Amino acid sequence: MRVSTDMGGTFTDLVVEDDKGQVQIFKSPTTPLDPLRGVLATVEVAAEARGESLAEFLGQVDTFIHGTTRSLNAILTGNTARTGLVTTQGHPDILLFREGGRTDPFDFARDYPAPYVPRALTVQVPERIGADGSVVRPLDEQAARKALNELRQREVEAVAVCLLWSVVNPSHERRIGELIEEELPGIPYTLSHLLNPIIREYRRASSTAIDASLKPLMGTYLHALERDLTHHGFRGRLLINTSAGGVQDADDIAEAPIHTIGSGPAMAPVAGRHYARVDADVDIAIVADTGGTSYDVSVVHRGRIPVTTEAWLGPQYFGYMTGFPAVDVRSVGAGGGSIAWVDAGGMLRVGPQSAGAEPGPVCYARGGEQPTVSDACLVLGYIDPQYFLGGRMVLDAAAAEEAVLRHVGRPLGLNAHAAAEAILHLATEHMVGAIEEITLNQGIPVEEAVLVGGGGAAGFNTVAIARRLGCSRVLLPGVGAVLSAAGALMSDLSAEFAATSRTVTTGFDRDGVREVLDDLWRRSEKFAEGPGSGAVETTIELFAEARYPHQVWELEVPLRVRRFASDEDVEQLRQDFHAVHEDIFAIRDAESPVEVVGWRARVRCRLNDTDKNPELVSASAGGTRHSRTAYFPETGLVETAVVPFELMEPGEELFGPAIVESAVTTVVIDPGAQATRTASGSLSVKIPLTQRRTTETTKEALPR
Known part of the structure; x- marks a missing residue:
């Protein structure tokens, strides 16, 4: 049995994959002051749901994968050594x-x-x-x-x-x-x-x-995590998510904790790529992970996980650069816990402030006073207050409505439903802006892409986001509420090695380059034979960091050969660089030589047999089909069908307005959209052409 946890700002997610390939998903509030307590609390929820003690549950776990924001939060708050x-x-x-x-x-x-x-x-x-x-x-x-x-x-x-x-x-x-x-x-x-x-x-x-x-902080944290898990019966392997979209052993991460920065969001594209291929048969996917605190966006293009060498902690140029290639994920302060407020000029604002896990949204009844996106969705009827987290938490709908009215409705002259719709609409616009920034900059054709929604709050407005973008299809995987944690189960044990050795194609140093590449290959094989031993499959890739002479920045070019044995191999490298340069900058200098300043090797060891268990299947229990009143800008208040996620049969169609809900998430199907359950367990939503790229304004949120 394998377990994956992802500790977010509001909730800690957990995915359990048994030996049959079935998956159960769980959520529990994060405990910022004592993060390990939140992790163990989520594991206890899983054990209880399976009718087992904590020791019995952990005793069956072969691999425990953990993703944490501990290092990033320490940097942002100035609590490093x-x-x-x-x-x-x-x-x-x-x-x-x-x-x-x-x-x-x-x-x-x-x-x-x-x-x-x-x-x-x-x-x-x-x-x-x-x-x-x-x-x-x-x-x-x-x-x-x-x-x-x-x-x-x-x-x-x-x-x-x-x-x-x-x-x-x-x-x-x-x-x-x-x-x-x-x-x-x-x-x-x-x-x-x-x-x-x-x-x-x-x-x-x-x-x-x-x-x-x-090192002092993360060393203490990881060793304490391993100690606590072992104390409660865990005898398996502890792996930690990395910012490169892979996993490594906890002891190795303790020696280089920088690799944990941004590791949680890096896993969502891994899962998003998988479901885009399985359910939509496309290699362009916009992966959006909506948490309680942030909205994380990445774009999978041509089936490749996006990687950037410009990873900043904080604002570009004013923050700090990590100096490592990392999965390219853009984040904005818009999530289920984002706070809504009206500024001194009478303008509605949503975020970037967040209620977080403590005190959380007003409806949590834990001391929160300012309305959040989650409060707005509760007012709109999208959330069942009695079924939040499968009924483990009962939400205070009256308090949420009063907070929305007091802080947004009355200052703007709107009733509760119109104010709540305005909050969700503005949050949607923030999210659309984040996606457009990354897709427009990269020339991604959004009309050809599928929008994969992940995170517990994704279902509130992913369909609305797709309509604004012009996407024709939305995918919400069965494990979408814990997309990053699910991605960690799909990721490989991986490592990267780098070396500096400058040469130019017009006077290529074959002997020097051979020594460098041989050393990188040996180090990769050592990793594969050590931490990666027993892997189902191992791949080693070599790359050149190259540029045109006198350029400031390098581009990464995959190598076709392990050794440059002839002039033809060198010329192939030059032509490959031209192609990469043209792909990124839309121009090439075909007559120019190419300068290489560095070399990299990436080794990936696949730990699980995806051929044996190709699909993740939700195994959580559902409720019954029913209906409740919900508010949509197109219809106003309307009786809306509510279908438990687990009760939708593969191929079954559901027309909006409708709500599909589970113990850990709610998916809103806007009027006119059509939802279908796929064979893999995902919810696929098609959006009619007439509804795409509609220009919505806050007028639609006014009282009818």
């Missing part, structure tokens, strides 16, 4: 100078961003490695010891080491690592050449500093 930075003498401002860039060049009121590690905790050591790997200036060990003693006096809790050109000759960084163990015993540290051996000093230094700052 007090970290010192060791740099080459004369270069203490790598993190301050960064790579430049301004989103608004005429905004001079915005303060220059502070470095991730302050100058007061940055020390310099006399040493210098040249770009060719030669020792220009030997390491002054006495001065290095003195610098480390300064950090000890400043009470640092972690140390990051990033020296110039350590990626081609790491001898000085290795020695400083040894000195740290002597001078600062017990203090965790990160060496840049081991973590992220790439060129570009800022990215390498930033990733090193971020990783070191997370």
Whole structure:
């Protein structure tokens, strides 16, 4: 049996896959002050639903996959370890100078961003490695010891080491690592050449500093998670989600916790791609994961999970860059817990503030006072207050309606239903904007794409979002309410290795490149034979990070060969780069040589036999078919059919207005739309051409 958990800002999701391939899904409120308690509480809910004790349940689990926002939240709230930075003498401002860039060049009121590690905790050591790997200036060990003693006096809790050109000759960084163990015993540290051996000093230094700052926190957290699970009967393998869309062993993640940043949202595209292929037979999917706090969007194009090397923590240019390739997911502050309010100018706003898990929406009756999107949906009749979380939580509908009226309805002169519709409509517009930003920038034809909705709050308005975008089809998987957790079950054990070695196609260094690629291949095989042993299938891919000469940025080009044995192989690389460049920038310089500055290897080990269990099937119990009054802008209040998700038979059609609900989610089928249950268990919604790209305004939300 395999279990996957995803800890979000509002709910912790859990997916249980048994040996027969059947899946049960569960949710439980996240406990921000004690996140491990929330994880175990969700596991207890699953055990209770199966009629088992916690020890009996965990004793059957072979693999426990965990996704967490712990590291990201620590960075955003400033709760990381007090970290010192060791740099080459004369270069203490790598993190301050960064790579430049301004989103608004005429905004001079915005303060220059502070470095991730302050100058007061940055020390310099006399040493210098040249770009060719030669020792220009030997390491002054006495001065290095003195610098480390300064950090000890400043009470640092972690140390990051990033020296110039350590990626081609790491001898000085290795020695400083040894000195740290002597001078600062017990203090965790990160060496840049081991973590992220790439060129570009800022990215390498930033990733090193971020990783070191997370080691005390994440090491403690992961070890406590493993200890608690073991104490309650778990004897299997603990895996952690990574930002690259894979999983790794908990012990490996504790050594490089930077890979957990953004790991939860990275799993949704994995599941979205799967269901787009199975249920719609398309390779273009817009994957939207709606949680309680955020709305995460990604686009699967040509069947490939989107990857970016521009992963920022916080606003672009003003936040911090991770320096690692990561699944490209864009987030906006719009979710079920997003707070609605009217500003001083009389304008309705929704988010980015969120009620989170504590106190949560007003209807949770836990102290929340401001209305949220979830409160609005309850007022509209989309949620059954007696069946929330399968009846484990009863919602206060009267309190939600009063909050919507007090904070939105009366200030805008609207009744409760019109105010609630206005809140949901504005949240929908925020979500549409997030999708349009990523699809328009990449030239994605939305009319050819399928919109895959995930997250507990996805069903409220995914059909409305598709209508605004012009999508003809919406997919809401049976496990859509826990899409990221389900994606983790589909993901591979993976690792990535990088090396720096510059060459040009006009004078290709075959011997040097062969050594680099052979080393990357050996490291990949070592991973496959170690953590990946016993995998159903293992794949190793090689990539070149290439550019036209004098370009600033590189593009990733898949290699067709393991070794460049002939001029034809080199020419093939050049032509492949031209094709990638044209695909991204719509232009190529066919006569130009190509410069390669780095090389990467990605190894993926498939742990489960997807041929044996190709589909995830919901195994949760349902209720009965009935109806209730709900509000739609096209019809006003209308008696609406309510169908339990589990009772819809494959091929059964349902015409809107209608509501399909389960213990963990609610799907609103707008008037005119047609829903069908697919063979895999997904809900497929078709939107008539006449309803797509309709221009809706807040006038539709006014009282009728």
